[in-house]
Amino acid sequence: MGAGHAHRLYRHGHSPVHRLPPHCKLAAVFAFVIIVVSTPRESMWAFGLYAVLLAAVATAARIPAAFLLKRLLIEVPFVAFAVLMPFVVPGEQVHVLGLSLSEPGLWGAWNVLAKGTLGVGASVILASTTELRELLLGLQRLKLPPLLVQIASFMIRYGDVITDEMRRMSIARRSRGFEAKGIRHWGVLGKTAGALFIRSYERGERVHLAMVSRGYAGSMPVIDEVTASREQWTYAAALPVAALFICLLGWTL
């Protein structure tokens, strides 16, 4: 649980992007995504340029393309939805390869796919260049309520513990010959979830007592204040400013 406890989403490195203060990165990603979302979907070239921007950031962060593409798979459910769209949306029909597709549906699918993918790409780059603890510090720095940040930090720190607990329970079930096949086995899974809840809650109580015995009085001590120099802010702002430029071009052209 101590320092150096990296999560599997993080990719260790010493690139300029890794070195940026977390709140600068968070602010830049948020601004970038907002700008992408508010770009008109007819200016397709703008989205291509956004993708180039993201690729440039990924190169600067020395993230291999394969890693990035694998993480983009999270989008698949919505891709399926987008693929359906040209078939279900009414409107003018276009014939492509013998299929009759609706034009507004195609636009809608393009819109969701392009903006969704860029959003996911930006978040993936953020998560793979920022350590969890730093990310939480950054959120606190961006004036998220401290209590919320504390809850999030506990969730992150104990998420793996609880998930492992669940995996051990699953191993225990299987080693006793259990195999979840259908509705008949929901009872066992419900009891598993119940037991997991009791264990998590009791662990929470123990953690709280341990914290109180070490002098916790409602707020966490901040030992490393993250600060950002003007230079770092400028560096972080390069991405959203470039995106804003493209967006404005997209609106005017």
Add this chain to the structure above:
Amino acid sequence: MHVPDGFINTPVSAATGVIAAGAIAVSLRGARKELDERTAPLAGLVAAFIFSVQMLNFPVAAGTSGHLLGGALAAILVGPYTGVLCVSVVLLMQGILFADGGLTALGVNITDMAIVTTVVAYAVFRGLVKVLPRRRSSITFASFAAALISVPAAALAFTAMYALGGTTDVPVGKVLTAMVGVHVLIGIGEAAITALTVGAVIAVRPDLVYGARGLTAPLKLRVGGELVDAPAAFPVAARTKTSTRKVWGAGLIAALVLAGFVSFYASASPDGLEKVAHDQGIDAKTKKHHTEDSPFAGYSLKDVSNSRLAGGIAGAVGVGATIAVGSGVFWVIRRRRTPSSVQASVREAV
């Protein structure tokens, strides 16, 4: 149901963001009442629980499986405020770390999956517990019904947001049928697992189930051969009069500014779809929407000639109405809760 970026337009995303921020602010206060200074570790651990339980797949039939959403479960096990907080934190972390759900759609996702599910589930649960006989089995039944209704309710809320600000033009009716249809099925699974889980917790640690707190028999002391109610172990702290008015006011102002001022600029030109429709002449064919005669049709006032001003006013009125309805609901709930909590503390004091 994690909504990605670009699926709901900017004004609606911003408005839901304001709603989500307000609800989280209220929940932060409420959770302190539910858990006092243990809030951070306990809510954090419960959030971790929700996060892992969402990975617990339950088989439905022949190779398909679903997973728990957890809103109803959280509300019943740890209380509505902590529940909202836990599910919101899970969604926030999923958005930032796993890129599951867009960052600009955070407000939409939190409003839909954290607030609507939890609040609906808890309202149904409380209502049923009041009506049903005071037994453990009724808690299980009430959790079943709460989870059953909460999932389609979330689907309904999503459809409403889609109708207000969807960027794609799948007809709202179709979205409604698909979403609610699928989520009624998901709701049945969610309900069964939630009820089983709550049942399992009640069997072992009934004191941990927030929704079943009134059910434990009061402790009795035998004083001089006579049974007397034991004094409460923890004296009930006097309700601190922290006013939520400041939070409410700030939220209102922010929402009005966003809706009125931002849409003043945002709605100056028709949105992409309307533009394409206009350019292509498709809109000549589109059917008249049945609310087209409403004074706010197309999010701008009919008789106001300046389109920017009209859009701004319509946005502001919409947010005003939402806040009025929302705070009305909260006011009613508070009104109802205050007398009963006073009674409870009186009973405990005797």
